[in-house]
Amino acid sequence: MQRQRRDALSLGLPALARALVGTGLQSQVRTFDVAAGEFTVYGPEERAEVLTEVGMFLTSLAAEQPFWPGDGLLTPRCQSA
16 A cells, blocks of 8 residues: 655545555455445546536635635646746
8 A cells, every 4th residue: 555645635536536546547446335235336437427527616715716726836827827
């Protein structure tokens, strides 16, 4: 398991979505349904769906107001240094 530090903007994603975004392109995330007694496997397809939803959310947010995820990060391309 990789342990790297990441700068992040909290998007309030559910645990499964966070796990999918944090894995590699071809990785899988398994969950266990106690009631059914079985595992469900989520992979690249579900990860792509989460990333599409995040992209749509950020696009709508940026359309409503200037988007700046925090201080101490890179200067946005639309502003001069």
